[in-house]
Amino acid sequence: MSTQGRQPLRVAMWSGPRNISTAMMRSWENRGDCAVSDEPLYAAYLAATGLDHPGRxxxxxHGDTDFERVAAxxxxxxxxxxxxIWYQKHMTHHLLxxxxxxxxxxxxxxFLIRDPAEVVESYLKSRATVEPPDIGLLQQAALFDVVATSQGHAPPVIDADDFLRAPGAYLQALCDRLGIAFTERMLAWPAGPRxxxxxxxxxxxxAVWKSTAFEPWRARSPQLSGHALAVAEACRPAYEALRAHRLVLP
Structure with a gap:
């Protein structure tokens, strides 16, 4: 595949936090024909919201806080x-x-989705509080509708739980859907920062710096109560709507 005379294939992977999004970025970067961008809208998001995130x-x-310039x-x-190929790792809550x-x-x-109960449980291990907009599912569902309407069909959706059961098969299916070749290089990468x-x-x-492949699948049973449970349940209809369109292997 050559870029001479044509635009790169711009793959935007829309996820929420506490998913397998960074491991997925590693996978694509390891192809050898793919550049990656790590949450390019993050600086603009923080500048616009005033939120206090680690390293704010x-x-x-370090980043560009002009949303329109970055988007263009x-x-x-x-x-x-x-x-x-240009793989863009995006968080949907960065779209304000x-x-x-x-x-x-x-x-x-x-669209890369994960059960909201699992997301909330993981999120609260590193953040003191959580609200529905923090985990991105509501924004994912809204953006999915925009994309589906504009192109006349549903875009690909990957459920992280499904994916971790068979990463190679799902990457093969996604590459087929995108019209590019799958390579085994997407299944393993060197440890360490990039x-x-x-x-x-x-x-x-x-954890990603220590990784050399996608984590093995394991059953999870999140234990939530009170406000945390309410947040997960508030996001569940959006998750189920997206999951109805998830990529299913034959």
């Missing part, structure tokens, strides 16, 4: 290093109300 000031100083580059700019979402039509959009990691990586990527 460093993230804002992602939609129409050249891929890093001139690669033919009032932001123009028309630029996503220039991307090949894929230059492509966001500046926030020391706060969040310890």
């Amino acid at each position: 000031e460093e993230i804002i100083a 580059a992602l939609a129409t700019g050249p891929a890093p290093d001139g690669q033919p 109300p009032g932001h123009d979402s028309s630029w996503v039509r220039s991307l090949v959009n894929v 230059e492509s990691d966001g500046i926030w990586a020391p706060h969040w990527y310890d």
Whole structure:
């Protein structure tokens, strides 16, 4: 695949936090023909919301806080290093109300979902509180509808629980859907940090830095109560709506 005379394939993977999104980014970067961008809207999100996230000031100083400029580059700019595939790891909660979402039509959009109870349980291990917008499922469902309406059919959806049972088969199916070749290189990668990691990586990527492949699937039984349970249940209809369109292996 060559970029001469044509635009790169821009694969936007829309996820929420506490999913397998960073491992998925590792997988794509290890192809050898793919550049990756790690949450390119994060600095703009923090600057606009004023939220206090770990490394906030460093993230804002290191990134571009102009949402429209970043979005335009992602939609129409050249891929890093001139690669033919440009994988963009996005968090849907970085899309704030009032932001123009028309630029996503220039991307090949894929949605990575996870059961909200599992997300909330994991989220609260590193954050003191959680609200429905924090885990991105409501925003995922809204963006999914925008993309599906604009292109006339549902975009690909991957459920993390399904995926971890058979990563190779799901990556093969996704690559087929996107019209690109699957490679076994997507199933394993060297441990350690990458230059492509966001500046926030020391706060969040310890497990990924130690990893060399996707984690083995295991059954999970989140134990939530009170407000945490209410948050998960508030997001469950959005999760189920997206899950109805998930990629299912034959």
